[in-house]
Amino acid sequence: MHRPRKEMIAETRAKLITAARQAFGTIGYAEASMDDFTASAGLTRGALYHHFGDKKGLLQAVIAEIDGEMAARVNEVAARAPTRWQSFVDECTTYIEMALEPEIQRIMFRDGPAVLGDPALWPNANACVGSMTDHLTALQQDGVVVTGVDPETAARLINGASSQAAQRIANSNDPEATSKTVVAAFRQLLEGLLKKADGPADQRR
Amino acid sequence: MHRPRKEMIAETRAKLITAARQAFGTIGYAEASMDDFTASAGLTRGALYHHFGDKKGLLQAVIAEIDGEMAARVNEVAARAPTRWQSFVDECTTYIEMALEPEIQRIMFRDGPAVLGDPALWPNANACVGSMTDHLTALQQDGVVVTGVDPETAARLINGASSQAAQRIANSNDPEATSKTVVAAFRQLLEGLLKKADGPADQRR
């Protein structure tokens, strides 16, 4: 049998990723000692270097995992909206909600870009942007969104705004109230993508 | 006389800031060895710790300096626009242009937030956002921009979008062309802030 063997290996990989994710998400990448969090997983740095090459490699793996989860959540939300535009807006707000979680904010929006560079160049991450891009493309074909804007570009810009939105809410001393004003401003910006009213654009809401 | 004395001190501070700015802007904060770049300024870490407390303190000083320069540039551009809205748009595009510079992008948008946290909480930085906020407030009073959006919030969101815009341009293999599409999409988003010229009926649900 070589099943048990493979399973053990996958398990150690998973344990390392989980431990690193915990450490990166709380104290941050730079402050996370490899000795410490590998030990918390019952392992040593030896395992880490064997599987991931270095600390950055482990961060990439953590990011890939989180990105997968984010994409799943976004798709789930988008799937149960009545219209495409609504689906798109829900997608964006879900994105903001996720960016509110400290772990995601820290790893995906702060330490990640600082250590690995522009997220747009990450090989296995930001499936969310892909989803948003698809929605925008479809909305253009539906005549809801203005043509002339590149969907992926728009998705990236919205992405950046979302990140700021989340930070503003997260650092507020009254998150409830702040959330309302921030989401309102955010939606107002999105309106800029809509074709000017008075066509068959009633669908959009 | 204590003039020469004070001047020498200010000079060492300036030399440290300049050397650090160079190092942070090129190889990045984490990779910049304090021994190395203090030596490149003809000093040692002793001077650094004396004046700035620690590496983070020096980064703060560097950021404050850059922020001052950015604010100056933005104000200069904004001052010579015919209308307020145009002034605002110019301000934003100038912001994008500045974010294109590797040094600014690296220090202000990547390493800075990663090391010091949310820029909105920086004590002595982001004068640009303040300027944009003022413009938005005035534009609301002019009846150009929709009321109901918080100006500072909007400024922050735009800020985030600008940062993404700059990264997209900077990492493109055809920056000229990319710049056009990115700025186009960016302006389209800004349109969302404008009051609709004609009738009612365009309020959100």
Place this chain on the structure above:
DNA sequence: TCAATTGGCATACGATGCGTATGTAAGTAG
């Protein structure tokens, strides 16, 4: 079943970089 070998992971080592404690020389005040 029993070598032989591979691969997963731990241990040991050297190097680098940070922060602090201490030293020193120049300037300042009484």
Place this chain on the structure above:
DNA sequence: CTACTTACATACGCATCGTATGCCAATTGA
């Protein structure tokens, strides 16, 4: 002129990283 402060350098200990090496279990082939 003496005592004190200030600006900066030097010296030390500690943590952390990457690599080189070692060991043991699991797999493979006969």
